[in-house]
Amino acid sequence: MTIREQGTGYRVQGKRRFPFPIYCLLLALLALTLTGCHGSRGRGGFEAPEAFDTSRQFEISFWAKNDTNKAQTNIYKKAISDFEALYPNIKVTLKLYTDYGRIYNDVITNISTDTTPNVCITYPDHIATYLTGSNVVVPLDGLMDDGRYGLGGSELRFDGPAKSELIPQFLKECAISGSTYALPYMRSTEALYINKTYVEAMGYELPDAVTWDFIWEVSEAAARKDADGVYAVNGQKVMIPFIYKSTDNMMIQMLRQLDAGYSTDAGEILLLNDTTRQLLFEIAKHAKSGAFSTFKISSYPANFLNAGQCVFAVDSTAGATWMGSDAPLLDISADSVVRFETAVRPVPQFDPAHPQMISQGPSVCVFNKKDPQEVLAAWLFAQYLLTNDVQIAYSQTEGYVPVTGKAQGDAAYQAYLNSDAGDALHYPVKLQAARLLLENTGNTFTTPVFNGSASLRDAAGALIESVCKAERKGTTVDDAYIEKLYARTMAQYHLDQIGAPAAGADARADLGPLPAGSVALLAALACVWAALGLMALRRRRMK
Amino acid sequence: MKKLVAVALMLVLALSAFAVAEEAQVTSYEDFVAAEVGQLVTVETYVQANQSWWQDTITLYTQSPEGAYFLYSMPCSEEDAAKLVPGTKIRVTGRKAEWSGEVEISFDEDDREVGESVFEILEAEPFIAEPEDVTGLLGTEELAAMMNRKVAFRGMTVEPSTIEGDDTQYAFLYNWDGSGQEGANNDLYFNVSKDGTTYTFTVESYLTGEGSDVYEAVKALNVGDVVDLEGFLYWYNGANPHITAVTAAE
Numbered sequence: 001m002t003i004r005e006q007g008t009g010y011r012v013q014g015k016r017r018f019p020f021p022i023y024c025l026l027l028a029l030l031a032l033t034l035t036g037c038h039g040s041r042g043r044g045g046f047e048a049p050e051a052f053d054t055s056r057q058f059e060i061s062f063w064a065k066n067d068t069n070k071a072q073t074n075i076y077k078k079a080i081s082d083f084e085a086l087y088p089n090i091k092v093t094l095k096l097y098t099d100y101g102r103i104y105n106d107v108i109t110n111i112s113t114d115t116t117p118n119v120c121i122t123y124p125d126h127i128a129t130y131l132t133g134s135n136v137v138v139p140l141d142g143l144m145d146d147g148r149y150g151l152g153g154s155e156l157r158f159d160g161p162a163k164s165e166l167i168p169q170f171l172k173e174c175a176i177s178g179s180t181y182a183l184p185y186m187r188s189t190e191a192l193y194i195n196k197t198y199v200e201a202m203g204y205e206l207p208d209a210v211t212w213d214f215i216w217e218v219s220e221a222a223a224r225k226d227a228d229g230v231y232a233v234n235g236q237k238v239m240i241p242f243i244y245k246s247t248d249n250m251m252i253q254m255l256r257q258l259d260a261g262y263s264t265d266a267g268e269i270l271l272l273n274d275t276t277r278q279l280l281f282e283i284a285k286h287a288k289s290g291a292f293s294t295f296k297i298s299s300y301p302a303n304f305l306n307a308g309q310c311v312f313a314v315d316s317t318a319g320a321t322w323m324g325s326d327a328p329l330l331d332i333s334a335d336s337v338v339r340f341e342t343a344v345r346p347v348p349q350f351d352p353a354h355p356q357m358i359s360q361g362p363s364v365c366v367f368n369k370k371d372p373q374e375v376l377a378a379w380l381f382a383q384y385l386l387t388n389d390v391q392i393a394y395s396q397t398e399g400y401v402p403v404t405g406k407a408q409g410d411a412a413y414q415a416y417l418n419s420d421a422g423d424a425l426h427y428p429v430k431l432q433a434a435r436l437l438l439e440n441t442g443n444t445f446t447t448p449v450f451n452g453s454a455s456l457r458d459a460a461g462a463l464i465e466s467v468c469k470a471e472r473k474g475t476t477v478d479d480a481y482i483e484k485l486y487a488r489t490m491a492q493y494h495l496d497q498i499g500a501p502a503a504g505a506d507a508r509a510d511l512g513p514l515p516a517g518s519v520a521l522l523a524a525l526a527c528v529w530a531a532l533g534l535m536a537l538r539r540r541r542m543k
Numbered sequence: 544m545k546k547l548v549a550v551a552l553m554l555v556l557a558l559s560a561f562a563v564a565e566e567a568q569v570t571s572y573e574d575f576v577a578a579e580v581g582q583l584v585t586v587e588t589y590v591q592a593n594q595s596w597w598q599d600t601i602t603l604y605t606q607s608p609e610g611a612y613f614l615y616s617m618p619c620s621e622e623d624a625a626k627l628v629p630g631t632k633i634r635v636t637g638r639k640a641e642w643s644g645e646v647e648i649s650f651d652e653d654d655r656e657v658g659e660s661v662f663e664i665l666e667a668e669p670f671i672a673e674p675e676d677v678t679g680l681l682g683t684e685e686l687a688a689m690m691n692r693k694v695a696f697r698g699m700t701v702e703p704s705t706i707e708g709d710d711t712q713y714a715f716l717y718n719w720d721g722s723g724q725e726g727a728n729n730d731l732y733f734n735v736s737k738d739g740t741t742y743t744f745t746v747e748s749y750l751t752g753e754g755s756d757v758y759e760a761v762k763a764l765n766v767g768d769v770v771d772l773e774g775f776l777y778w779y780n781g782a783n784p785h786i787t788a789v790t791a792a793e
Contacts, residue, residue, distance in 0.1 A: 066722055068718045068719065068720060068722050068723075069720065069722055070706055070707060070708075070718075070720045070721050070722040072722065073721075073722045073723075073724070094724075095726070095727060096722075096723060096724050096727045096729075097727070098718065098722075098723070098729070298642070299642055299643040300643070303643065303780065331780060332780050333780070333781065466651075466652065466653065469651050469653065470653055472581050473581050473583075473638065473651070473653075475653060488652060492652070
């Protein structure tokens with residue numbers, strides 16, 4: 001290997017395998033401690049002012065995430081500039097992050113010091129944790145419906161979408177315990193990026209809907225090598241036929257497709273079940289043969305795919321610009337790239353007649369502040385992010401789709417989507433990825449959100465990582481191993497301590513009647529205090 | 544009674560022998576290089592720098608007089624992390640791993656009991672590696688043999704970096720494509736050349752973030768400056784040095 005020369009790009013190497021599961025869990029536990037004293041640092045609930053005060057200056061902070069993508073940074077900056085031109089009394093300060101974990105970490109830290117941002121790109125799983133503080137995140141239902149400043153409101157200085165123009169499914173994903181705590185900002189799903197050239201060279205015909213059976217069969221075929229370790233399919237000594245970027249998504253989608261347990265809406269943990277066990281046996285088998293690996297074990301799927309060292313790569317549609325021989329963004333040297341035809345399909349399915357795939361992507365929440373006018377200013381900016389200019393521009397940076405029907409139906413967006421220009425902006429793999437989600441929006445799902453759901457998600461992925469690592473080092477993955485793995489996962493991710501009570505205001509509002517024992521104890525304490533009081537009074541009188 | 548004492552003594556002797564045998568299994572650097580990826584190894588090495596500690600895992604650049612080891616995400620309490628200052632000798636057990644070309648030691652939950660430590664601090668004179676000048680190895684296959692070591696590059700010329708769609712020539716970028724910004728503690732990327740070939744180096748913000756001497760020194764670079772650089776020879780699809788010091792070339 002020689003040093004990388006100028007011209008190729010990195011993504012976030014060095015931050016590659018950020019130990020997100022562990023710190024995420026611990027932060028969730030930290031948040032649980034906040035729950036214990038909620039109210040002590042909490043503020044009152046937000047009440048919308050009658051009118052926005054344009055005579056005052058407001059400075060609001062916006063914490064955003066970009067995919068180390070300069071175009072996205074520029075779009076945020078332009079959105080802020082355009083918004084400030086419309087609202088000269090609002091100044092927006094942008095703080096950029098390159099991963100959600102860091103945002104989450106900083107928000108949690110800032111909740112305890114009452115210095116949260118005003119507006120923040122985030123995931124509903126994370127909001128569920130933020131909600132363990134008191135009135136930390138503003139519920140948006142009232143604001144959305146406000147005739148003057150709500151979605152499509154009469155007093156807005158921009159042409160934002162009406163509530164009815166938000167894709168209902170995406171908006172619904174932002175509801176926690178019956179209240180809406182975020183606006184969807186962008187949506188993506190996962191896609192299966194395929195080296196079609198290799199699939200056909202091995203004598204297979206690529207179906208429109210790829211099944212798990214198909215992907216395992218072809219992957220096993222591609223894993224065959226000669227006595228010198230050279231793989232037949234690519235003539236190289238490196239080949240990982242199937243690489244999955246996000247193993248938590250992999251497990252979640254497999255379970256969903258099989259209608260097997262993951263969690264209930266209320267947060268009951270169902271992950272460690274027999275279906276999961278069977279899936280882990282299957283996955284381990286293919287890890288053992290070398291047909292399957294993961295991002296955490298091997299690296300970015302795109303790097304292997306583009307080098308002709310992978311046949312099937314599952315990654316987000318928001319990673320489409322890195323996929324394929326002509327990918328606009330490359331993480332390997334140009335001379336390592338192999339020419340092949342890239343096909344894009346939905347993630348593998350158990351029942352292709354009823355495809356199911358995860359919906360993911362950033363949402364935006366508004367944090368509560370002492371000054372309702374400041375919150376209103378933040379809400380106006382959050383809404384501005386849903387305007388067509390922002391939605392269309394940002395969605396074009398990757399395989400994202402806009403979250404409003406207004407933007408999706410816009411002529412400019414349709415022209416982009418249907419373009420055959422083939423340049424970087426209209427990179428065909430990216431357009432296919434976006435179309436994949438648009439055509440399958442009705443087949444997407446999200447997992448229940450509750451305090452600890454982020455931890456459960458991490459546990460789901462960790463199961464797959466564990467069996468793959470075990471097979472790679474010669475440990476047999478059998479029932480005994482799985483039992484031990486389940487016990488360890490339960491303890492490590494505190495799965496027995498999360499769930500049940502839903503996050504948010506509802507959870508705090510209705511804790512049910514006190515148990516009889518508690519009532520008796522409190523009554524006894526009251527009697528003791530009363531007796532002590534009487535004794536004190538009596539002594540005073542005696543003096 | 545005597546029999547019981549004798550049995551107990553036998554057990555103690557057997558356990559001692561087992562412990563000695565365990566200690567004897569320390570892998571030399573040569574054997575580490577020869578080991579297969581995935582093999583369990585125990586090495587003795589000296590901490591050179593702490594890249595990051597994240598809720599009970601630490602990532603360390605370590606080096607012994609024989610060679611260097613990158614310890615990725617090693618289980619470690621915050622209290623113990625504070626003890627792992629540069630120069631500290633440790634014995635560590637993990638698995639040889641490779642990720643995008645970076646040969647390192649990683650740690651599996653399966654390899655230990657819950658709560659069992661993967662490393663111990665050893666009593667020894669501190670050892671801080673001197674940076675080895677590898678300027679002459681740039682662009683050669685031999686550079687990989689220096690992976691993870693403290694290295695130096697002498698007389699490098701700062702070359703312009705550009706952002707797509709922007710003709711401005713920058714001396715460095717926040718993030719690889721300029722997508723970061725000041726105040727966000729992004730990695731810094733800058734180009735330097737030697738003998739007509741340009742290379743991209745990195746200031747790893749977890750290792751030396753905003754406010755550190757090297758971070759500020761790189762921000763002060765100008766295109767055309769001739770500098771000496773020191774850092775750790777990290778690898779990501781090729782050499783990707785994490786620079787820790789920048790000075791004007793002597």
